[in-house]
Structure formats: C-alpha cells, structure tokens
Amino acid sequence: MSMIWLQDIAFLILLIGISIPLGIYIYRVMTGQARFMAPVEKGIYRMLGVQDKNEMSTKKYAVSILIFSGIGFVLLFSTMLLQEVLPLNPEHLKSVRWDLAFNTAASFITNTNWQAYSGESTLSYLTQSIGLTVQNFVSAGVGISVLFALIRGFTSKNKKTIGCFWHDLTRSILYILLPFSFALAIVLVSQGVVQTLLPYKVVTALQNGASQTIPLGPAASQIAIKQLGTNGGGFFGMNSAFPLENPTAISNLLELLSILLIPCALCISFGKAVKDSKQGRAILITMIILFVAALAIVNISEQYGTVFYEGVAASGNMEGKEVINGVGSSAIWGTATTAASNGSVNSMHDSFTPLGGMMMMFLMQLGEIVFGGVGSGLYGMIAFIILTVFIAGLMVGRTPEYLGKKIEPFDMKMVCLIILAPPLLTLLGTAVTVMLPQAASWLSNSGAHGFSEILYAFSSMANNNGSAFSGFTGGTMFTNVFGGIIMLIVRFIPMTAAIFLAGDLSNKKIITASEGTLSTSNTMFVGLLIAVIFIIGALGFLPALALGPIADFFTALK
C-alpha cells in the first residue's frame, strides 16, 4: 500500500510540474502572443475566408460551433455508413448499422467517446483515422475555444464580441493538440503500441499450434490524442487495458499523465489570462483536493475491499486488472479518467470493488469539473464558482461579483443550464432504462451491482465521459439512440450557455474590488466551493447511489 501512495505522490508532483510551464504556453498561444507558426495559421485563415483580426458576436460564435459540429457529425456518420465501399479496409469490415453509427458520431463530436462497439471488429482504418482521429482533435479544440471565449468575457469590458471561433480552434489544434500528440504517438510506438496500415497478423501459437489473430492498425496516432484531448475512445475494444494500446509501465505513465495534463494546465492559463494567478491556483487546489479525496477512497477500497480466499496469497483486487498496472496504477487511472471527462480505461471498472466503483461514478456525476474535459471542465468549474459567489452574496446581502464582473439574473440562468443539464439527464436516462422490461437482460451482474451498471452508463454518457461498466450491453438500438441524444444535449446546451455567459459578461464594465468584495482565491472560498460542489452532487445522486454501489457494499459485507 505504501508503494501505491508513493506512486500517487510522484505522479501528482510530475503532473503539476509539467502543467505550470504548459499552462503558460497555452495562455501565450491562445491569446496570440506566441505565433511561431504564423504563416501556417494565416494560410488556414485565408482558406477559411476569415480575417486575421476577425471578431464574432455571441450568437455567431455559438452558431459557428453548432454548424461546425453538425457538419462533423454528418461526415463521420456517412463515413461509417459507407465504410464497406471506402478504401483502407484490409479486414473487409461491413458498414456500421445506422443506430450504432449515430451513437458513435454523436459520441465523438461531443468529446464523450462512449463506445458501443469494439474498434478491431467494427471500424476500418479509414474510419478510425480520418473519421474518429479528426473528431478527437476538433472536439477537444472546441472545448478549449469555448473556455477562452469565456475568459475573454471576464477580461474585456463593454464589448459586444467574444473573439473568433476559427482563430481559437485553429490555435488550439495547431499549437497545442497536434504537436504534443505527435510527440506522444512516437514515444508510444517505441513502447510497442502498433502503428501500421498492414492487415491483421495471423500467427501459430506455441503450445497447440492453433492460429491466433493479432489485430493491428494506425493506433498510436489516435491513442495519443485520445489521451491528451480527454476523448478516451480506444482504438481497440479493451481500450488502454489492451496491451497493444498500452504495453508497458512507461506507456501507462505517459497515457495517464496525458489524461490530466491539459485540464490541469488550463487552470494555470486561466490565472495568467485574468491577470491574477491566485485565481487559477485556487481552482487548481480545489480540483486537487477533490481528486486526492476520491483517489484515497478508491485506493483503500481496491486494496482492502475485496474477498479473501483460503489458499490464495493476500492482495488487492486483481479482477479486471493487468499485471503491469496492479492495484495502484489501475486505481489512479480509474480516478483520473472519471475526474477528467476522458473515459479511457486501463482496467475494467465493472470489476472494481463497490465503493471504488462508486467514487468513479460520483466524480462523473459532479459534472466533470474535477479537471473535467479539456476546456469544458474548467468552464463547468467556473459555473460552480459563480454559483458559490452567488450563494455567498445572498448570505451577506450583496450583489455577487466574480473577477470584477457583476453576476446578474441572466448569468445565473446560464450557470443553471451548465450545472443542471447533466444531472437531470443522468437521472432521467437511468430511470427510463430501469423501467424497460428488457433492461435486465443487458446486464452481466445481478442485484444492486446490475443497477450500478445502468447508473454508470448514464452518468458516463450524460457527462460526456465515455467510460463504462462494460458488463452493460451498450449496443442495443435503444441505448444507441437514446444515449446518443443525451450526449448531444449535455454537450451543446451547457456549451451554448457558457458562450452566452461569456457574451453577457463581456458586455459589462469591470468594477474594482472593494473591501466588501468576496475574495475568490483564499482558503475560505476554496472550502465554500468544495461544499457547494459536494452538496449539489450529493443532493442529486445520494438516493441513486444508495440503490447501487452502497447497497452493493452492504450486501457484500454480509
């Protein structure tokens, strides 16, 4: 157990150490201060027909995102439907059924990467690379763009515009996602992650001479962005538990770091951008406290919460875990991937102990704000900060303000849309599914754990996470269509609300802080923020959790 803590501490030091310079870098490239690829950037703007100094109104920014995502959806959906007639399909895989194609397209344009299929038996190399890989990049870029639009809402005064979406998106991909993914992909190949266009390899096994098929493909390039862009959709069905996707302790560390790296760095960028590093630090500390608390529970539960058998050496829970990861690297990955809305897995979450599984579920149910998705996690957290400021303002009877901007009714309406859409749809999705008579046949586990499988599935889809309790059969027509719609709603309603929030804030004047202004960077505020996050999460989900993992835990005790 002490080795597990040591690993966790080393990981956190490494993560924070790299995020600080990365955060400053992201701030500089996203605000146009460092434009070392200016010729390429300007060339792209010319092809788009966008001016170098373009500015957009709130509405135009929002509509641009919706249209862009819509076109992305159509292209990805059609690629999957036409797969069997398109090239680069050495395994002659059939076209994808419409409902699965709908679900997958919705899943990847929303940065969820819920997967109701196994990549190696469903998708061609073409679909994976020009379809999914591209959406891995742009959906992450969209999240970063919206975050910077919101940041500009705080930094500009009396302005009717919030920046240009095409500039934000171009910069986020060109300067951040693409170069880092490229470097990571090459290192992953050096560890044994496959990257090839050759067909699957058939070999003859040693003991019995049976033939065994080794699935291949251009995997490393997609896995790099899947980790960095909080996407999480595996090239192979078993995601990063599959040895060809995550072969060594080194590849595991790098993939794990990549899950949290950009969300963590963005907190630093935020502090820089609002010219008050303490604000960014307070957010980062809040996230780390919640992360460490969840990690501690997962660690303890996985190490001590399993069943012991006579004649078996005592150990933590190894069901569904790889030897190279053991309990330690599996627990921290599971916590990180659900804290951030990544959703990749290096072990089977369904086989976690009841309380370990509950913590991962709860991190998603908090709204994917403990790091969260790239960009989307931080704008979700900012919504919680505004809510906290608002509640504090009510208590002392002052007009709430954050970073010099008065928080008024319109802003609070947007904040409510951001905060309430995911939990409502999580509960609605779970409730509707539980009422279906055929739902029981979609589960691997019986009893309370079976209910947990459904609750986990909708917590994941309705928070754009994408991981699963894989005992749940996700590929049914019902889940594909219903889940697909949920993923679209919880991505685009909060996102549009964040853009309108940005527009409204941008239009306000900046008031200077006075003695009566509530500090949003001190210890008390961090405590208040954590309390608000926890109360909202607990109010929404304690009853459901009591029926699932908590009941599961007490049943096991007996």
Add this chain to the structure above:
Amino acid sequence: MKRFLKILRPAVSFLLIFTVLCGIVYTGAVTGIAQLIFPNKANGSIITVTLKDGTEKEIGSKLIAQEFTKPEYLIGRPSGTSNLSPTSKELKKIVEERIKWWHEFDPNNTADIPSDLIYASGSGVDPNISPAAAKYQVMRIAKVRSMDEDTVREIIDKYTTGSFLGVFGEPSVNVLKVNLALDGLL
C-alpha cells in the same frame, strides 16, 4: 439564409483542412516514422523463431497472451474478461473453480496461489504474470522438464521487467517469452 451560408463556408473548409491535416498528414507521418524507426513494435511485436529443422515461424506477439495448460509451461492468467463484481456470487464460483484446478494440477504445491493466477485481466489477453506467480510455478516446471530449478529461475529473471523508476507500475514476467526460452527457441 445568406448569413447561414457565410458561417457554413468556413465550417466546411475547416473540417476539410483538418481532416487532411489530422487524419491524413498526421496519421501518415506517425506511421512513416514508426515503420522506419520501430518496424517490429509498430507491427505488433511479433516474435519469429527458428525451428529445429531451420524453418522460420511467426509464433505470436510478445504483447498478446497465448493459452498454456501443459505442466511443462509457465501458465498465464485466466483468459477472457468477466466484468463481474469481485464481491459477487458469480465470480466467487469461478474463482473457487480456478483454485481447485490449480490444486489438482499441481498437488504437491502447498504455497498460497498468487492472486493474478485466479483473477482474469481487463484485456483478457494479459501477456504477463507477477514475479510471485512465476515463482509459484518454478518447482513444477523444473520437475516435469527434469531441469535445475535455478535454470528455470534464471530464465524467468531474464524476461522479468521491473516497474518504471521503481515507482510506476508493477514488475511483470512475460509468459510467452519464458516458455519459448524453456523450449530453447529464444
């Protein structure tokens, strides 16, 4: 409508440009470099062995488990993925069967069975076992093969990888490589 078209143009162009850049150029560049610098790893870490009659044969990937059930081989983790809760009755039944299997398979061994031999992995094809699980099998392998136990141990040590920097991940023994070495093929 005109305003809609004004937004549509950059949206379509953006998607096309970045489909080329991230889908084709990026994937292509990574593939090219991978094939050039790490051809074996990029193509699945396939192990090719030379048989006694001199023919070469592709025997497997060092990263994908193969089934071993004979006593002269190092036996890996149970295959497949259960997705069952570790505290469930269903898994309890499966695990108890596996414990029984090990005791019947190797009746002279009274040591505790390392847990990775009775619990399935997440991928279902974990190519590794823990050093403890390898140690548990040394006596049996040596006896069946009439080999020195130290020789078996040496082979296992040779294909054991430590954790990274002594902190990240867990040490592991590659089952296929050990078995190929035991057969004198590696």
